[in-house]
Amino acid sequence: MIKEIKVKTALSPSQLPGLDYALNPYRGCAHACVYCYAPSVIHWDKGKWGELVEVKINLLRILSKELRVKKKGVVGLGTVTDPYQPAEKKYEITRRCLELLLMHDFPVCIQTKSSLVLRDIDLLKEFKNVEVGITLTALDDSVREKLEPGATSVKERLRALAELRQNGIRTWVFLGPVMPHITEVEALVDAIAEVKPEYVLVDRLRLKEGVRERVREFIQEFKPELLCDYEGIFRKGAEYYGEVLDSIINRCGKSGLRCEINRPGD
Ligand code: SF4
Numbered sequence: 487m488i489k490e491i492k493v494k495t496a497l498s499p500s501q502l503p504g505l506d507y508a509l510n511p512y513r514g515c516a517h518a519c520v521y522c523y524a525p526s527v528i529h530w531d532k533g534k535w536g537e538l539v540e541v542k543i544n545l546l547r548i549l550s551k552e553l554r555v556k557k558k559g560v561v562g563l564g565t566v567t568d569p570y571q572p573a574e575k576k577y578e579i580t581r582r583c584l585e586l587l588l589m590h591d592f593p594v595c596i597q598t599k600s601s602l603v604l605r606d607i608d609l610l611k612e613f614k615n616v617e618v619g620i621t622l623t624a625l626d627d628s629v630r631e632k633l634e635p636g637a638t639s640v641k642e643r644l645r646a647l648a649e650l651r652q653n654g655i656r657t658w659v660f661l662g663p664v665m666p667h668i669t670e671v672e673a674l675v676d677a678i679a680e681v682k683p684e685y686v687l688v689d690r691l692r693l694k695e696g697v698r699e700r701v702r703e704f705i706q707e708f709k710p711e712l713l714c715d716y717e718g719i720f721r722k723g724a725e726y727y728g729e730v731l732d733s734i735i736n737r738c739g740k741s742g743l744r745c746e747i748n749r750p751g752d
Pocket of ligand 1: 565566567634
């Protein structure tokens with residue numbers, strides 16, 4: 487379901503590494519990823535995550551005013567929503583935000599799970615400083631369909647990375663959250679290496695409020711044989727991740743990929 491809403495602010499300060507501001511054209515996200523922790527960050531209390539998307543229809547007017555007075559800084563486009571989720575096809579708010587950011591010469595970092603970003607290549611090519619990150623969590627698309635039901639297929643995402651790069655746009659891959667026995671680390675790293683992103687940023691499961699329950703339901707339904715392992719992971723928390731990092735770092739090294747790690751304490 488789509489609902490149009492009005493907001494009072496556009497850019498908010500960001501604590502994420504490398505970002506000064508966060509800009510989210512939508513509230514809610516139809517990609518409905520099982521492991522998404524955005525609901526706890528934005529205190530979502532409007533039902534099941536993924537079923538309702540609020541479209542910030544006055545965002546451009548507010549952003550335009552803010553860009554005239556804010557200090558220049560890197561804008562993270564899509565920190566608690568996907569800026570290229572299906573509603574963007576109709577509303578084009580992300581595209582209009584990019585036009586404004588370009589006009590005011592703000593650096594931009596986009597993160598998405600959708601090949602719809604390819605629609606805006608013409609604009610992205612105009613930026614002095616822009617990069618596009620695409621998330622990949624699993625290589626097997628039948629697993630991806632269950633984990634990230636509303637998002638673009640793995641093949642489409644890899645195609646998007648290749649096409650962006652061919653157009654001279656800086657790309658990176660968010661490899662995460664790493665899910666033991668589900669994320670096929672070696673095969674996924676090899677597939678990523680073929681599309682030559684500038685680097686890979688690896689991240690772990692963030693077991694914030696609600697995430698543990700959703701991941702448990704997913705495992706129970708689609709991979710019940712892993713339930714015992716996952717209960718162990720829930721108990722260990724971030725510690726589980728240290729155990730899989732070495733294999734990722736090694737494989738990235740072999741594939742010639744620069745690898746950045748969000749460490750357990752980050
Ligand atoms: S694409 Fe991002 S914001 Fe949207 S549901 Fe998935 S993890 Fe959450």
